[in-house]
Amino acid sequence: MSDVTLLGAETLRQAPKVLLHDHLDGGLRPATVVELAESTGYAGLPTTDADALGRWFREAADSGSLVSYLETFAHTCGVMQTEDALVRVAAEAVEDLAADGVAYAEVRYAPELFVERGLSLDAVIEAVQEGFAEGTRRVAAAGGRIVVRTLLCAMRQHARSLEIAELAVRYRDAGVAGFDIAGPEDGFPPTRNLDAFEYLRQNNAHFTIHAGEAFGLPSIWEAIQHCGAERLGHGVRIVEDIKTDSAGTVHLGRLASYVRDRRIPLEICPTSNVQTGTVPSLAEHPIGLLARLHFRVTVNTDNRLMSGCSMTSEFAALTATFGFGLEDLRWFTINAMKSAFLDFDSRLALINDVIKPGYAALA
Known part of the structure; x- marks a missing residue:
């Protein structure tokens, strides 16, 4: 590992970052939640004090259960049921990511969660895209630079995945980079959505799949071998197919070897994995092992909001826990950029013109 003694908070913030796994409805500013609740008539918040609300989200998400963690989204989704709210939330997300040093982001959300007050799925998508465009303009006006693309999620417990996949294809020239399934993993295997994944493959469309978080190796196997996932959302439980013998030699099972050999990206979210009980603690997180074994690890x-985190804070926690240095963070970042659902020329340009020079300037 690289020397980390000089990696202060500002250095980490300035480091160019690539974010592949970030939920729009999981990243609101607490003050925005309060203001939108008032303007839209949403009365379900546990408190209207912004600071206290931010603490409440983090504490409620610290349950050790993915199901309980997901329940916190009732409040964020509850205030995101109008076009104006969606535009605002999306624009602020872009500003917040840019301020955190993110150069490229794929932000995901499930359009079906924002139609409770009569919006159509198309209206939801168009409002979010308007917000991303507005946020990008604000960042540019302030002298910054960020590229943001969208992933559309289908909720795996519902029956709308093909419909959402069709929307991802319809809007792919308007900023939508790909598709995902989200929601409770245990009991809702990826193969419930085979028609959607077949449609996406027939249309040369990109998709990732939440797998290997709340459920283990069978979920990862289905996502890859039955559904054809290009990336694994989380995927952290691939470690269950990796064994270390008494002599300290590491042995990869056939699925783990396949994931590593095929360079299938793992969208790892360290703080979230601890909150949902996927791993007991950050110190016990397998990201260190997976990085040493040269899996295609990305940090997200x-x-x-729920995790009280940013890319900077995730990098800081990883450097403190595992001794990662700038060279390691650069490796995670280039891994992510290589894995982005963006055309090859654009990925290469961001690597050569933004990421590598940005890290070289900090070294």
Whole structure:
């Protein structure tokens, strides 16, 4: 590992970052939640004090259960049921990510969660895209630079995955980079959505799948071998197919070897994985082992509000826990950029013109 003694908070913030796994409805500013609740008539918040609300989200998400963790989204989704709210939340997300040093982000959300007050799925998508465009303009006006693309999620416990996949294809020239399934993993295997994944493959469309978080190796195997996932959302439980013998030699099972050999990206979200009980603690997180074994590891936030985190804080926690240095963070970042659902020329340009020079300037 690289020397980390000089990696202060500002250095980590300035480091160019690539974020592949970030939920729009999991990244609102607490003050925005309060203001939108008032303006939209949402009365379900546990408190209207912004600071206290931010603490409540983090504490409620610290349950050790993915199901309980997901329940916190009732409040964020509850205030995101109008076009104006969606535009605002999306624009602020872009500003917050840019301020955190993120150069490229894929932000995901499930359009079906924002139609309770009569919005159509198309209206939801168009409002979010308008917000991302507005946020990008604000960042540019302030002298910054960020590229943001969208992933559309289908909720795996519902029956709308093909419909959402069709929307991902319809809007792929308007900023939508790909598709995902989200929601409770245990009991809702990826193969319930085979028609959607077949449609996406026939249309040369990109998709990732939440797998290997709340459920283990069978979920990962289905996502890859039955559904054809290009990336694994979390995927951290691939470690269950890796064994270390008494002599300290590491042995990869056939699925783990396949994931590593095929360079299938793992969208790892360290703080979130601890919160949902996927791993007991950050110190016991397998990201260190997976990085040493040269899996295609990427670092992500998942839900910045619920986890009280940013890419900078995730990097800081990893450097403190595992001794990662700038060279390691650069490796994670280039891994992510290589894995982005963006055309090859654009990925290469961001690597050569933004990421590598940015890290060289900090070294």
